[in-house]
Amino acid sequence: MSISRIKHAAKSLKTFQGIQFEQCLDDGENAERVGKWLLEVSWEVANKVGGIYTVIRSKVPITKKEYGNNYICIGPYNDSFVRTEVEIGESSVSAIRETVKEMQRYGIHVVTGNWLIEGYPQVVLFDIGSAAHRLDGWKGDFFQYAHIGIPYHDRESNDAVIFGFCVFWFIGTVRMIFDFLEQLKHDKHRYVIAHFHEWLAGVGLVMTRLRGYDCALVFTTHATLLGRYLCAGSTDFYNSLPWFNLDKEAGDRQIYHRYCIERAAASCAHVFTTVSQITGVESEYLLHKRPDILTPNGLSVKQFAALHEFQNLHAQNKEKLNAFVRGHFYGHYDFDLDKTLYFFIAGRYEFSNKGADMFIESLARLNHMLKAVGSDITIVAFLIFPTSTNNFNVESLRGQSIAKMLRDAVQNVQGEIGKRLYEICLKGSIPNPDQILRNEDLVELKKCIFASQRSSLPPICTHNVVNDATDPILCALRRCQLFNNRSDRVKVIFHPEFLRSTSPLLPMDYEEFVRGCHLGVFPSYYEPWGYTPAECTVMGVPSISTNLSGFGCFMEEHVSDPGSYGIYVVDRRYKNAEESVQQLVQYMFDFSQLARRQRILLRNRTERLSELLDWNTLGIYYYKARQLALERIHPEIHEEMMKITQNFSVLRPSSAPSSPGASRSSTPAPMDDDFTDDEEEQQSPEDQSAYQHSPFAKIPRPQSAKNLVDSPFNRLDDNDEDDSNADSGINLQSNHGQQTLRDDVLADPTYKSSGKSQILPDSTLDKLGLNL
Secondary structure: OOHHHHHHHHHHHOEEOOEEHHHHOOOOHHHHHHOEEEEEEOOOOOOOOOHHHHHHHHHHHHHHHHHHHHEEEEEEOOHHHHHHHEEEOOOOOHHHHHHHHHHHHOOOOEEEEEEOOOOOOEEEEEOOHHHHHHHHHHHHHHHHHHOOOOOOOOHHHHHHHHHHHHHHHHHHHHHHHHHHHHHHOOOOOOEEEEEEEOHHHHHHHHHHHHOOOOOEEEEEEOOOHHHHHHHHOOOOHHHHHHHOOHHHHHHHOOOHHHHHHHHHHHHHOOEEEEOOHHHHHHHHHHOOOOOOEEOOOOEOOOOOOOHHHHHHHHHHHHHHHHHHHHHHOOOOOOOOHHHEEEEEEEOOOOOOOOOHHHHHHHHHHHHHHHHHOOOOOEEEEEEEOOOOEEEEOHHHHHHHHHHHHHHHHHHHHHHHHHHHHHHHHHOOOOOOHHHHOOHHHHHHHHHHHHHOOOOOOOOOEOEEEOOOOOOHHHHHHHHOOOOOOOOOOEEEEEEOOOOOOOOOOOOOOHHHHHHHOOEEEOOOOOEOOOHHHHHHHHOOOOEEEEOOEHHHHHHHHHEOOHHHHOEEEEOOOOOOHHHHHHHHHHHHHHHHOOOHHHHHHHHHHHHHHHHHHEHHHHHHHHHHHHHHHHHHHOOOHHHHHHHHHHHOOOOOOOOOOOOHHHOOOOOOOOOOOOOOOHHHHOOOHHHHHHHHHOOOOOEOOOHHHHOOOOOOOOOOOOOOOOOOOHHHHOOOOOOOOOOOHHHOOOOOHHHHHHOOOOOOOOOOHHHOOOOO
C-alpha cells in the first residue's frame, strides 16, 4: 500500500458537493462573511467525564479553523476543571456579552472565557447550582411543552433540565439580539447552528425546537442510553433489537424519563447523527429514528517527518515496560524480553461490553497453543480497567524495589571494575579475572540474587481490589487458571487504575504505554465508535477490533483486507461466541509468530492509515451535517454559500449529478493514474484495473502482503541485516467472503433462532483436545 494511494483516499473523503473541505478552513472568513455561528453544546465542554470530552477537545482546532470567532462552546461550570482549563474573561462578541449580563441580572452565574486547548475557543459555562431555585418551574414548563416528567430523586436528570433550560434561555436571547441588529441596523442575517451531544444536552434542543427559534439543530448520540443499559445486562442485544419492548425495558431500569429525553431530542433535531453504522442500526430500533448522517470520530494526528521517528518512540517506551516487567516477575524472570510481546486491552470497566471476557478466554487458549507447539515466545497481557482499589499490591511494589536494588548493586560493581581495569592497564599490565572481579563483589551480588528469590507466584493484579472475590476480571483469570506460572507462555497483569507518569509502580502515561506495546486487543461487544483502536492506529500499533464496533465497521468499509495493515476485525455479528473466540485466538497466535522485522513493517503500514482518522479528513462529516441542518430551515443558504465559493477551485461542475461516492458512508472515489510510488508499480494489472474502474474502490491490500508463507511458523532470522524482503513473510488472514455491516441492515430475522448468541459460556478450555 503506497502512501500516495492513502493520501488520495483521504483526499476523496474531504470532498463534498465539489468543494474541498480544506478550502473551508479559512479561520472563519467565510463564516463571518455569510453570518454563520456554531454553538457546540455538551455536558463535557471543559468538564472531563467520559469519551465525549476527547471528541470535542480534539475536534475544536478543525472547527475553529472553519468558524473562527463565530464558534462558541457551551457547557456546565465545574470549578475544579475551570481553574486549570479555562482562562476566564469577558467575551469579545457583543451579543454574547449582552446575553450573559441579561442572565446574570436574574441570578444565573455564567462564566465566559477561553478554553486552554489547541484552538483556544470561546466558552460559555453555566453554574447549575445558581439556577437550582428555578428547577420546579422549569420541570413544569418541560412537561407542558414536551410532556416528559422528571422524578425529583434523579439528580443527573435534574441537572440536565437546569442545564438545558440555561442553554435554551441563552440561545433565545442571542437569537433575539441578532434579529434586533438585523432590523434596527439593517445588518446581515445571522445563521445560528446549535450542535447538541448526548441526552444530557437534549432538554435544550427540545425546548428550542418546540418554541420555534430560528436555529438549526443538530443532535449527535455517541451511544444510545438504553442500548448501553441493555448490553450491560448480558442481553443478546443485536439479535433481539427488533423485539425489545422499549418502554418496559427503560422502565425496568428506571431510566424511562432519560430515554424519553434522548428520543425527543433525536426527533426534534433538524439533523440527527450517530458516530457509526452499527450505532445507526441501533438508533433506528431503539429511538425509532434513522440517522441522517454518520459522523465518525477523529483524532488530532501528529505526522512524523520520517517513519523511524515513531519506531524510535516504540523502542524507548518498550524499554520502560521491560523495566516494569523485570521487577514484577522477579524470582520468576526466566524468559527472554527480546522474544516477549506486549498485548493490552483498556477502557471503561464494562466487563462484557468491552470484550474483557472474550479476551481472557482467548488468552487461556493462546497459552495452550503456544505451549503445545513449544514456542519460545512469551506474551505479557495488560488489562487496564480502572476500578475501586485500596492501595498498591505489596508484592508489586516489593518487586520494583528489589529490581532497583539489584540494578544499583550491579552499577556499583561495574563502576569499581572499570576503575580497576583502568589502573591495571595504565600500568601496562593485562588484568586477570581475580583482579577484575573480587570476592567482595561476588558476595554483594550473591546477597542481591538471594534476596530476589521468592516461592510465591508473581501477582496477577498490581493493586488490592476492593471486591476481590467478586471482581469479574479476577474471577475470569482464576477460572481460566492464568496465574503467571513458570510454564505459562502467556502472563497477565491487571492494572485497575488509570495510567499516569507519576505512578510509583508503572510511571507511564497512556500514550507512552500504547506506543510501547505490540498489539492492542479490543474485542468489544458494544462499542459505538472505539477510540482505543483508533489511537493505536494513529500511533502505529496494530490492533484487533470487532464488526460490532464503529471503528471496525469503518475500517472494513474503507480498507480492503484491513488485516494487511494491522487492523484485525473479529466477526462478533454473524458468528457465535465460540467461533469468535477461535478467530481472536488465531489472530493473536499468527501475530506472535511474526519476526521482528515483519512487525516493524506492519507498524509502518498501520501508521500510514492515520490520515484517514485525522479530523482534517473526518471533519467534513460534521460540515455536511451542519450544512444540511441549515438548508432545511434556510434553503437560501445554499445560494449564499455558492456566492462565497465562486473563488474556490471547484472539482466538478455543480450541474453534474451526485455520484454514489458523495455519501459520506461510502468508500473513497477512485484515484487518478498519476502515481509514481514504487509499490504502486508492483501492483498486478488485475489489481490496478479493479481499483481504477470500480466506482466504490477501497484502499487495496498491499502487494507485499500477498506473498504468504506456507506456515506461520516459518520465521525470518531476526539477526539478518538485510530486511528488504522481510515484508514478504507476513502471514495475515483475510476476511474476504464474510458478510459485513455495510449493507446498513440487520441480519436475517431467522438468525435469532439459530443459537448464535454472543453471551460467552463457561470456559471451554477443556473441550479443545487435539483440535489445536
